[in-house]
Amino acid sequence: MALDAAAWDALLLSLRVASVAMLLSLPLALWVAWILARKEFRGKGLLSALVHLPLVLPPVVTGYLLLLAFGRNAPLGRLLESFGIGLAFHWTGAVLAAIIMGFPLMVRAMRLAIEAVDPRIEAAAATLGAPQVSVFARVTLPLIMPGILAGAVMGFAKAMGEFGATITFVANIPGQTQTLPSAIWTALQVPGGENRALVMAALAGVVALVAVLVSEALARRVAKRISGAR
C-alpha cells in the first residue's frame, strides 16, 4: 500500500506545522511557566486560567474564536495581512491553532519542572554574585531541561494531532491546510477510503511513538547528568 501524493503532503505539512509551532511556543511557554511558578502578582490566577482555557474549551470554539480574531475581515487579521502575514486558510494559521492548543500542555510540564527546583539553590547562586538572568541560564535552565523536553514533545504531539480548531480556523485545503488528521477525516468521508485512512493513521502512530521515544531518551540522559550519577 503505497502512500499517494496527497497523504505525503498531509504528513509533511503536519510535521512542518508541528515543528514550527513547537519551536515558536517554546520560549514563550517557558517564560509563562517561570512566571507562574516563581512570581506572585495580581491577576496570576487569570493568566493561569487563560493559558489553560484551550484545554477545556471545545476545539471548535477555539478555532471559531481564532477565525473571529484573525479572519480576513477581522481587525487583527487585516493588520497582519498588511505585514504580509496571512493566517486564515493558510498553513501559518494551522501553526497558530497548534500553538494555542499545545500551549497549556507545554506550560504545565515546564511549570512543574520549575517548581521542583529548590529556590534555595537559586538563592545560593545569587549570593555568589550571579544576576537573575545568569541564575536562570546556569542553574534553573539545566535543572529543568527534562521538563522542557517533556513540554516540547507534548506540544509537538498535540500539534500533530490537532484537528478541531485547525479545521475550523483554516479549513481543509489539500496541499495547503490539510494536516494529517484532516486528511484522515477526509478519507473517511469518501466511500472506500478506509485503507487510505488506515495507512495515514499508522503513519501518525509511528510519528507519535518516535517523538515519545526520542524525548524519553533525551530526558534520561539529562536526568543522569543532573543527578550526578556516574
Next chain:
Amino acid sequence: MLEVALHHGFTGFDLDLAFDAGAGITALFGRSGAGKTTVIDAVAGLLRPEAGRVVLDGRVLFDSANGIWVPPHRRRLGYVFQDARLFPHLTVEQNLMFGARFAPRRSSGAGFDDVVALLGLDGLLNRAPATLSGGEKQRVALGRALLSHPRMLLMDEPLASLDGPRKQEILPYLERLRDGDLCLPILYVSHAVDEVARLADRLVLLQDGRLRAQGALFDVMADPAAVPLLGVREAGAVLEADVIAHADDGLSTLAISAGQLELPGVQAPVGARVRLRVLAQDVILSRDRPEGLSSVNILPVRVEAVHPGDGPGAAIALTAGSDRLLARVTARAVLDLGLRPGMDCHAILKATTVAPGSIGR
C-alpha cells in the same frame, strides 16, 4: 565592619535588634527560633526586613528609611548554608568556578589553587555533589563562597548537619581561615557553644529576636549574666593558655596568667597558644587553699560578682590573674562560704573538665 539594625515581624514573633561585627569571626548565638537565620538572610539580602539598616564597610546595603535595597548578587557576601546547596548538575570543579565566574575582575582574594589547597579539595574536583559526604559538601560550599571574593563570609550553622567526626574534619579549616592571611571577616551563626568558644573572636547573643549581649568572646563568656542564655551546663569562661611541656604520663603543662594547669589530651605543640574552655559547673570554690585533693589544678582567684540565678544556683564571676573565670555554685554555698565581691578564694578545676576537643588555635 558590618553594622546591622533590623526590625521584622512574623506571626507570633518579631525581630528587633542591632549589633555590629568587625574583623575576625563574630558568632551569632541563640537557641533555635531566636531569629539567627532571619538576621543572616537579611544581611545577605535573601530576606527583606520591614525596617532597618545594613552597612558593610561604609557601603549601605539596606536602608528602609532611604529606600535603599542592594540585591543579593551585588552585595558580595559569601554565604555558606547549613545544607551546602551545591549545584547538583555541576561537578565540584564547576561549582567552585561558578563562585569565581561572578567575582569582579579586579577584586583581590583567594585564587583557585589556593582554595583547593586550603580546603583539601584536590581529590574531589571531578566528583558530582551527590557523591560527596556532608563534610566534603561543606568544604566545597566554603570554597565556592571564597572564590566569589566576598567582602565578608556568612556562615549559617555550617556544622549543624554534620556528626561529631565530620565536625572535627571541618573545624581546622575554619580555624585556618580565621588565622590565615585572607583576613576575611566572618559572621558565624551557631547554637553550639563549643563551636563558638573554639572559633569566635566576638559573640552576639540573641534570644527571642532580641539582642541580649554582645562583645569580645572572652568578655561575654565570662559574664555571669550570660549563663542562662548559654545554658547552665554550657556556660563557662574561655581563656588562652600557652603550652609549656608535654609529660610522659599524658598530661601537658599549660601556663595562664594566674599559674599553671595540668591537662590531658592536649594535641598542640609546645609553644602553641590554645583556648581553654572551663565550664562554670566544673569549677569548685574553696575559701582556704585545699590540701590532699586528687585535682592538681588549683588557682588563687578573687570574687568579682555574685549573680543569683532563677533556680538554686548562682553564677560567680572570678578573676585569676588577668584572666576571668566563671563558677556555678548553689545559692546555699554562697551563704555558707560568705562569697561576696572582693573576696579571695581558690578555684579547683577538675583536669578532665577542660575538654581537649574544644581547645582551639
